[in-house]
Amino acid sequence: MEIKKVAVIGGGLMGRQIALNSAIYPYDVNIFDLKPEVREAVQKWEDEYLAGRIAKGRMSEEQVAGIKSRFHIIDTMAEAVKDADLVIEAVVERKDVKTAVFQELSGLVREDTILATNSSYMVSSTFKDVVKNPSRLLNMHYFNPALVMKLVEVCRGEHTADEVVDTVYAFAEATGKTPVRVEKEIDGFLANRILSAIYGEARKLVDEGYCTYQDLDKACENGLGHPMGPFRLNDLTGVDLTFDIMNRRYQETGVKPRGYDLYKQMVDEGRLGRKSGKGFYDYEKK
Ligand SMILES: NC(=O)c1ccc[n+]([C@@H]2O[C@H](COP(=O)([O-])OP(=O)(O)OC[C@H]3O[C@@H](n4cnc5c(N)ncnc54)[C@H](O)[C@@H]3O)[C@@H](O)[C@H]2O)c1
Structure with missing residues (x-):
C-alpha cells in the first residue's frame, strides 16, 4: 500500500512536528487539534519555523511555499481524516482520551486506513477492541523534537498485518527517519x-x-x-x-x-x- 495522504490528530508538541516533517518530505498532511487555540498556535509556529529556515538559508522561499501548500490545519476530525491513508494519533497520554479518539476515528476512516499511535508507553492493542479493523492498527513512536530526532519505533501487535508494518516502516524512511521494528508489544518500546x-x-x-x-x-x-x-x-x-x-x-x-x-x-x-x-x-x- 502506498501512503499519499496523512492525518495527524493532536497539534501539541509532537503532533505539529510529526505533521510538518511529513509535509517537508513531501506528503500532503491534515492536522487536527480539539482546541481552537492550539490550532491557531500551530499556524503561528509553522509560520515562524519556516520563516526561520529561510532566514538561516536552510530552505528556499519556493520550498517553503510548497510545504505550506501541503500542510493543512483542519477544524474537525471528520474532515481531517476523510481521505487519509495513514492517521497518526498524538493526543495527550491518557488512556481514556486516546480510546475515545480511536473509537471516533474508526467510524470516520476507510476500512484500509492505517491507524498509528505515537503513545510513549501504551501499546496499540490497548485500542484494538474499539477499532473496526485492528489489522491496520500499530504504534509509530517518534522522539522529541520530532523534526530533528531520527528514530521511529514501529511496534506491531499480534493484530497488526505484516503489510501494515512494512508500509509504515517505508513511510518513516521516506520522511527522513531511521525506523526500527519492535516485533512484540512491550510498554515503552525500546x-x-x-x-x-x-x-x-x-x-x-x-x-x-x-x-x-x-x-x-x-x-x-x-x-x-x-x-x-x-x-x-x-x-x-x-x-x-x-x-x-x-x-x-x-x-x-x-x-x-x-x-x-x-x-x-x-x-x-x-x-x-x-x-x-x-x-x-x-x-x-x-
Ligand atoms: N513529549 C514528548 O517528548 C513525546 C515523545 C514521544 C511521544 N510522545 C507522545 O505523543 C503524544 C502527545 O504528546 P505531546 O507531548 O505532544 O502532548 P501535548 O500535551 O503537547 O499535546 C497533546 C495535544 O492533544 C490535544 N488533544 C487532546 N484531546 C484531543 C482530542 N480528543 N482530539 C484532538 N486533539 C486532542 C490537546 O489539545 C493537545 O494540544 C502522547 O501520547 C505522548 O506520550 C510525546
Missing part, C-alpha cells in the same frame, strides 16, 4: 525502557539525598557523554507527560513511583519544563 531504567536510578539517588538533580545531570552529561542529563531531558519532554505516565503506573500497580510527590507538586505549580518556562531549570519563556 529506547524509553532504557531511559526508564536511568530515570529510576536518577530519582532514587536524588530522593535519598545522595546528590542534587543538577549534579546528577552534570554526572550524566560530563561522565557518560549524554547530551542531556535525565532531569534536563525531562524539562524538554514535559514534566506533565512524565506525571501522566507515573499516574498510570500508580493506578495499575498500586505502588507509588519514585519522585511522584515532587512531580505532582511541579505539575500543580505549572512547572512543566521548557514549554512553561520553568521546570527543573528556568528558561526564557517564548
Whole structure:
C-alpha cells in the first residue's frame, strides 16, 4: 500500500512536528487539534519555523511555499481524516482520551486506513477492541523534537498485518527517519525502557539525598557523554507527560513511583519544563 495522504490528530508538541516533517518530505498532511487555540498556535509556529529556515538559508522561499501548500490545519476530525491513508494519533497520554479518539476515528476512516499511535508507553492493542479493523492498527513512536530526532519505533501487535508494518516502516524512511521494528508489544518500546531504567536510578539517588538533580545531570552529561542529563531531558519532554505516565503506573500497580510527590507538586505549580518556562531549570519563556 502506498501512503499519499496523512492525518495527524493532536497539534501539541509532537503532533505539529510529526505533521510538518511529513509535509517537508513531501506528503500532503491534515492536522487536527480539539482546541481552537492550539490550532491557531500551530499556524503561528509553522509560520515562524519556516520563516526561520529561510532566514538561516536552510530552505528556499519556493520550498517553503510548497510545504505550506501541503500542510493543512483542519477544524474537525471528520474532515481531517476523510481521505487519509495513514492517521497518526498524538493526543495527550491518557488512556481514556486516546480510546475515545480511536473509537471516533474508526467510524470516520476507510476500512484500509492505517491507524498509528505515537503513545510513549501504551501499546496499540490497548485500542484494538474499539477499532473496526485492528489489522491496520500499530504504534509509530517518534522522539522529541520530532523534526530533528531520527528514530521511529514501529511496534506491531499480534493484530497488526505484516503489510501494515512494512508500509509504515517505508513511510518513516521516506520522511527522513531511521525506523526500527519492535516485533512484540512491550510498554515503552525500546529506547524509553532504557531511559526508564536511568530515570529510576536518577530519582532514587536524588530522593535519598545522595546528590542534587543538577549534579546528577552534570554526572550524566560530563561522565557518560549524554547530551542531556535525565532531569534536563525531562524539562524538554514535559514534566506533565512524565506525571501522566507515573499516574498510570500508580493506578495499575498500586505502588507509588519514585519522585511522584515532587512531580505532582511541579505539575500543580505549572512547572512543566521548557514549554512553561520553568521546570527543573528556568528558561526564557517564548
Ligand atoms: N513529549 C514528548 O517528548 C513525546 C515523545 C514521544 C511521544 N510522545 C507522545 O505523543 C503524544 C502527545 O504528546 P505531546 O507531548 O505532544 O502532548 P501535548 O500535551 O503537547 O499535546 C497533546 C495535544 O492533544 C490535544 N488533544 C487532546 N484531546 C484531543 C482530542 N480528543 N482530539 C484532538 N486533539 C486532542 C490537546 O489539545 C493537545 O494540544 C502522547 O501520547 C505522548 O506520550 C510525546
